[in-house]
Amino acid sequence: MKYRLGTRKSELALKQSESIQKLLEKKGCLTELVLIESEGDTQTSKPLYEIEGDGPGLFTKRLEKALLERKVDLAVHSLKDLPTLQPPGLKVAATPKRESVSDCLVLLEDHFEASQYLGLKEKAVVGTSSLRRQAQLKAVRPDLEVISLRGNVPTRLNAVRSGKVDAVVLAEAGLNRLGTSLEGFRKQTLPLDRFVPAPGQGALAIEVREDCPKDLLEAIHTLNDAGAELATRIERRILRELEGGCTLPLGVLCQKDGKSLKVNAFLGVVAGGKGPQKGPVLWDSFHRFDILGTVEHTLVSQTVEYFRSRAHANQ
Template sequence: MRTIQVGSRKSKLALVQSEQVIHDLSDKSDRFAFAIRHIVTKGDRILNVTLSKVGGKGLFVKEIERALLDGAIDFAVHSMKDMPAELPGGLEIASIPMREDACDVLLTRSGDGLDSLEPGAIVGTSSLRRGAQLLSLRPDLNVQPLRGNVDTRIGRLKSGDFDAIILAAAGMKRLGVHEKNHPLAFDEMLPAVGQGALAIECRSSDAELKALLQTINDPDTEITVRAERALLKRLNGSCQVPIAALCKRRADTKLELTGLVASVDGKEVFKTRRIGENPEELGVEAAEELLHQGAGTVLKRLGSDPNAR
């Protein structure tokens, strides 16, 4: 019996996600055993600085990818929204299980929704994407950085540090957190590329493992995420710039991709919706439309030149 080493960050959410994947794989075959190896990433070590100021791409995956390339682990379960558009040579995303809820949710101290927040209310989020879209909706709010795990963020809300915070619905559901929240509609808050989906990454050369991982791949999730990531790649973006995208399969089986780029202050918002069949072509077309609208200027200001190769 082969024992497969699974690399995981030490956060509660990362471990829950890894354990769920192991459970699902165990149901598919009894020829493998699994062991989790904890890996601390740069994004985990630096908690007192906003992610956008830490710099670089793959803040939560680089050390894990190094362990994959070194053979210390066999696969890793990532949150897809943490994955850079470009992967190191020799690695691939071998499986994308069924997507969880992709929306963002608002939690407030009062328990009421966005309209209840007074002008100047302090809203916590570590995401430039969330902050930009929130300020586009409510420029009178005071968006402040907030990092840490889900429990930490909710604790700071309850202690009065913030009037409201924004979290991903998927993380709350996977952790079984049942705090009162208000889902933000996609036309108000478009999610991060791949939000709610998992990326299972392994070595391209490991044919046996790739065959196993494919047993829990969800084709619809895979094809829609591919479209979102094609947009991200064309924009030369990362999870640290205000880029958002969501792709859905329509009733006629075609793909519908909505993409967005915004300035950090929310004063400039570029948005497009495209329909197509090929996910990579659709993603590139949507990205080109955003650039035609002027989104490249915003991205360059943030050090993400869409024309850099």
């Protein structure tokens, strides 16, 4: 019997789903891909933070609907796209081994300026639709002009090649999974201490129904990586407690540090009030918080309390 694996239609989503398909096949579990176009893939004219007002899950809702309607038996998501609460009847069955958690900056090789931080000329134009990335860039290079830029990886690289922007910020995991040729470009992995990634970045999630067939569920469970599951669970708990999504410029990374866990977090503060703005986003300030510990609840609660106290102080 072949189970139906729901996936978005983008090249990256297909690469990710095909990788899971191959791993399941090695476990004796056959699947066929069912392509589903997500709302986020069709609404490309606005930044994500402007259209997420219709509710979270722009890239996942239609896949979850297909699961609930029994049109597919499992779905593969980029974990950072998946809301922190699943609809009744669904669950995340596995978080496979995590890819790179880092962001990277991509610019033309012959435009790199070694004397400037990040290799970008003064007042360079950088494309990204992520509020978090916008805030982090402005924190280290206030002179940069950061504009909203959406689209798949080739589209964004073409924006650099054509001169529409001087550089783009991308998730390194996506480039790695696609195996994208960067001939003529220069890629710089951004330091994690200044560019804290989105919660769950670099990880995949395999979502199923609560009544998932036993043989399929057992095969999926073998793909789970305990370290990735723990780290991303902590990151996403912090995101959930802060009631965030694409409208919150939040970065959270949980990593092993000896026998302990270390959480690094970043929160940008939008000038002129709460939430996203129409037009260019102006950044008042940003906050960073680091904590080392062994108790999951303590790591989450202290991180959340720090940011809540900062938000209260800014009111």
